[in-house]
Amino acid sequence: MLRDCTDYRDIFLNDRPLMDARAPVEFAHGAFPGVVNLPLMNDIERQKVGTCYKQHGQQAAIALGERLVSDEIREQRIRGWVEFARAHPDGYLYCFRGGLRSQIVQQWIKEEGGIDYPRVGGGYKAMRTFLLETIDQAVAQxxxxxxxxxxxxxxxxxxxxxxxxxxxxxxxxxxxxxxxxxxxxxxxxxxxxxxxxxxxxxxxxxxxxxxxxxxxxxxxxxxxxxxxxxxxxxxxxxxxxxxxxxxxxxxxxxxxxxxxxxxxxxxxxxxxxxxxxxxxxxxxxxxxxxxxxxxxxxxxxxxxxxxxxxxxxxxxxxxxxxxxxxxxxxxxxxxxxxxxxxxxxxxxxxxxxxxxxxxxxxxxxxxx
Missing domain, CATH: 3.40.50 (Rossmann fold)
Structure with a gap:
């Protein structure tokens, strides 16, 4: 069974390797120390899928994403994910909210590489909230x-x-x-x-x-x-x-x-x-x-x-x-x-x- 992790404290205390599946523009806007960006979609693909999602819903967006990520591109990206997973067996992957993108990456790593690689529940947003709260709690305590x-x-x-x-x-x-x-x-x-x-x-x-x-x-x-x-x-x-x-x-x-x-x-x-x-x-x-x-x-x-x-x-x-x-x-x-x-x-x-x-x-x- 594919696994999730929500122990953000352990992730940051022990410098767990992290694979960021968000688009490069999201990664450039904010990331965590030492994280590797291996996106599911590039910036243009993400923009097109996002527009489709707003106009036609999730299923249409998924279908468009599959068309945009051709077999050759898909194989190249999966190869990068599998290499990361094999090199960092104690790591995790994540997307923005721990939703569809990280689920797809997790599923393809399992199907193509045979690796049950865990993802971060709540994704980037939850980890970012945890770190902001860490500062606030230190100031208070x-x-x-x-x-x-x-x-x-x-x-x-x-x-x-x-x-x-x-x-x-x-x-x-x-x-x-x-x-x-x-x-x-x-x-x-x-x-x-x-x-x-x-x-x-x-x-x-x-x-x-x-x-x-x-x-x-x-x-x-x-x-x-x-x-x-x-x-x-x-x-x-x-x-x-x-x-x-x-x-x-x-x-x-x-x-x-x-x-x-x-x-x-x-x-x-x-x-x-x-x-x-x-x-x-x-x-x-x-x-x-x-x-x-x-x-x-x-x-x-x-x-x-x-x-x-x-x-x-x-x-x-x-x-x-x-x-x-x-x-x-x-x-x-x-x-x-x-x-x-x-x-x-x-x-x-x-x-x-x-x-x-x-x-x-x-x-x-x-x-x-």
Whole structure:
């Protein structure tokens, strides 16, 4: 007998292999980490069948689908499904609601490959609902601490050393500032939420009931934080991370220049440097209005000279000039204002080692 699974917790906790039978356009709109898209119908076929279903009903739509998916195409798709099923015997397949499409795929795998391959009851929609509820439940049931600090103090580095850290910027593939775009693009918002929810689920399953996350605006690049989480963040207690201006300049130099350049070269090869330079200049131009014309022009010329020297010799020392201006004259005044507004919520401040020790002790006291 063909089987269904509705244990969504087990699926995500154990990274069960998943075959997504939805059309590519649906998959691109939102998917789960590590999932493989092996659709029953492509986008055009899906559109035609959907129109037929609305106009003539289910049986007519099924008949049309069978005509559209010719024997050769059908055999090719079944071959892909069977190969996936054999390679991942502990996996599952699904469509949008766990309905007709996944039933057909399941049936054809059984008929042609002799494999009784389970599908996810409720499909993508049920799993997506489960993950959204996972975030909502964590906000309602767990303790959270927000990690704040000036730009370049190393908040992401601190989170990486905490077993209860939630790296929002990591899940969004963005560093969270005007210069935060990576060489590779960001996930869609649904994918971002799904990644965050799976992280929360796994940490809670490991016994974590208190989370530390970085102080963020609603948007991390193009990814929006789940609204219940973002609203609650405005009242969570805070810890403030401090560091010297010299260390912060070095950290920004590493992140925004050295590492970003390496990312672009690794991603785009020979075109990497030109695209990296274009990204830096674009990021500066995006804040031109807030910098003011004179300051923007001064920083722009410093950046151009630094990029020219880097292209010529590989040296990056000249970047320190505009980075220090960026921190002292642009970011720091905004953060000073934000810290004053949030001062009543700040329960501890210090440099990296002290902050990590404090946050670890706080968790221990909570667990004891």
């Amino acid at each position: 767990c303790d959270f601490i927000v990690l704040g600090g000036m730009t370049g103090t190393g908040k992401t580095e601190v989170l990486a050393q905490l077993r209860n850290g939630l790296d929002l910027e990591g899940h969004a593939n963005h560093r969270g500032s005007s210069f935060g775009k990576r060489a590779t693009g960001q996930p869609g918002n649904i994918d971002f939420e799904n990644r965050l929810a799976v992280d929360v689920l796994k940490k809670r399953a490991a016994g974590i009931a208190q989370f530390v996350l970085e102080d963020e605006s609603r948007m991390v690049g193009s990814c929006a934080l789940p609204l219940p989480l973002y609203k609650s963040m405005q009242g969570f207690p805070m810890v403030w991370l401090e560091d010297s201006i010299a260390d912060r300049v070095e950290r920004i130099l590493q992140d925004y220049v050295i590492d970003l350049h390496a990312e672009f070269v690794a991603t785009y090869g020979e075109d990497g440097f030109a695209l990296y330079a274009e990204r830096l200049i674009s990021s500066l131009n995006n804040i031109q209005r807030r910098l003011g014309g004179e300051r923007h022009q001064r920083m722009f010329l410093q950046m151009e000279d630094a990029l020219a020297e880097q292209a010529r010799s590989g040296a990056v020392e000249q970047f320190r000039g505009w980075i220090e201006v960026l921190l002292r004259e642009y970011y720091d005044p905004m953060y000073v204002y934000q810290r004053e507004k949030k001062s009543a919520r700040i329960e501890f401040s210090g440099e990296s080692g002290a902050v990590i020790e404090y946050l670890r002790e706080r968790v221990s006291q909570k667990d004891s």
